[in-house]
Amino acid sequence: MGRKEISYNQSMENILYAPWRDEYVTNQKIEGCVFCHISENADNDTTLHVLYTDKYCFIVMNRYPYTPGHFMIIPHKHTDALENLDSETWLHMSALAQKGVKLLKEGLNAQGVNIGMNLGKAAGAGIAEHIHMHLVPRWERDTNFITAIGKTRVYSTDFDKIYEKILNLMPKYLP
Numbered sequence: 001m002g003r004k005e006i007s008y009n010q011s012m013e014n015i016l017y018a019p020w021r022d023e024y025v026t027n028q029k030i031e032g033c034v035f036c037h038i039s040e041n042a043d044n045d046t047t048l049h050v051l052y053t054d055k056y057c058f059i060v061m062n063r064y065p066y067t068p069g070h071f072m073i074i075p076h077k078h079t080d081a082l083e084n085l086d087s088e089t090w091l092h093m094s095a096l097a098q099k100g101v102k103l104l105k106e107g108l109n110a111q112g113v114n115i116g117m118n119l120g121k122a123a124g125a126g127i128a129e130h131i132h133m134h135l136v137p138r139w140e141r142d143t144n145f146i147t148a149i150g151k152t153r154v155y156s157t158d159f160d161k162i163y164e165k166i167l168n169l170m171p172k173y174l175p
Contacts, residue, residue, distance in 0.1 A: 069108045082131055
């Protein structure tokens with residue numbers, strides 16, 4: 001069987017440009033649950049890109065976002081089972097999601113928002129051991145799932161700039 005020649009255009013179709021992922025490869029790996037590490041290290045909130053915290057939950061930027069402004073609402077309680085989360089925390093997460101959607105629509109001019117939870121590895125959870133809710137801002141004609149099925153590169157905006165913008169908006173939406 002001979003080698004298959006790949007033209008420049010074909011090879012470039014499979015590349016996703018995501019400069020923020022460089023830290024994923026070069027940073028020291030956190031041992032144990034990454035979300036518990038964030039919850040237990042409030043003195044590192046800026047470094048860990050925490051946007052908000054209270055007695056039930058915290059909100060953190062997704063370091064590997066689908067779109068700029070993608071953040072997660074995470075209970076402090078370590079559990080992989082939504083059905084085992086106390087109702088008070090779940091209702092609080094839902095209230096934070098409502099306020100988060102408003103922030104994304106008004107503060108980032110998102111035209112829509114995807115909200116989702118992947119419960120368990122089989123459901124696609126990247127961090128299956130600790131439940132978390134994603135809020136993903138969307139815009140008409142944005143990248144959608146083009147990176148997965150459209151074989152097109154996506155260039156992201158600066159992660160830290162978006163983090164600072166949302167962090168500055170938080171007091172208005174989550175006083």
